[in-house]
Amino acid sequence: MNRQELPSLFNKRPRIGSLATANGKGEVNAAVFGSPQMIDENTVVMGIGKNRTFHNLQENPKAVFIVMEPGKTVTDWKGARVYLEALDIETGGGFYDQIKDNIAKAAGKEAARMIHGAIRFKITEVRPLVDMG
Numbered sequence: 001m002n003r004q005e006l007p008s009l010f011n012k013r014p015r016i017g018s019l020a021t022a023n024g025k026g027e028v029n030a031a032v033f034g035s036p037q038m039i040d041e042n043t044v045v046m047g048i049g050k051n052r053t054f055h056n057l058q059e060n061p062k063a064v065f066i067v068m069e070p071g072k073t074v075t076d077w078k079g080a081r082v083y084l085e086a087l088d089i090e091t092g093g094g095f096y097d098q099i100k101d102n103i104a105k106a107a108g109k110e111a112a113r114m115i116h117g118a119i120r121f122k123i124t125e126v127r128p129l130v131d132m133g
Contacts, residue, residue, distance in 0.1 A: 001080045003041040003126055009078055010038040010067050013106070017067035021052075024059035035103055036065055042123050044084055047099040050116035054089075057119065061086035068129055079129030084121035091117050 001009070009015075020030045029052045036046040044065065048054050057063065063086070068079030090096040096118040104112035 001078070001126065001128060003123070006080055006082070006126060007038045007041075009069060009080070010036070010044075010082070012069070015067065015069070017065050019053060020064045020066070021056035022060050022062070023056045029053060029056055033065075034107070035099075037102075038123075044082070044121040044123060045095075045099060046119050046121075047103045047112075047115040048117050048119055049114045054117055057086045057089060062124075063121070066129070077129060081127040081129065082123055083125035083127070085124050087120045087122055089117050089119050095120070 014034070016032050016034045017036065018030050019033050019036070020028060022028045031051070031053050033046065033048075033053075035048075036044050038044050048057075053063075063084045065082045065084060066079065067082065068077055071077045088095075096115075099118035100112045100115050103115055
């Protein structure tokens with residue numbers, strides 16, 4: 001899946017994906033998220049609570065988001081591994097407010113209240129869901 005095809009799957013609703021991160025010591029974490037949005041071919045934004053993923057990204061900006069859509073058989077599944085690097089993490093201000101507002105509209109005010117930070121990532125690589133090579 002290339003970057004031009006990715007937004008239609010990445011931004012599909014409803015959907016969830018898994019974000020993998022590691023802290024500065026290399027201790028890994030994987031968490032399920034529904035809020036990441038691709039805003040262009042090179043950028044992903046998301047809201048995040050004050051959790052292990054948030055702390056990991058403060059120490060190590062690199063992450064991988066796996067998004068997938070089931071098919072009739074395993075070979076029919078669609079998806080991608082999207083490699084990311086956090087450019088900035090805001091806990092206040094215009095970008096933060098915009099992300100919280102978007103989450104409130106999509107998931108409700110309760111979900112928006114849990115948001116502690118807004119993250120802007122650059123996409124560094126896109127790989128297939130399953131790499132047979």
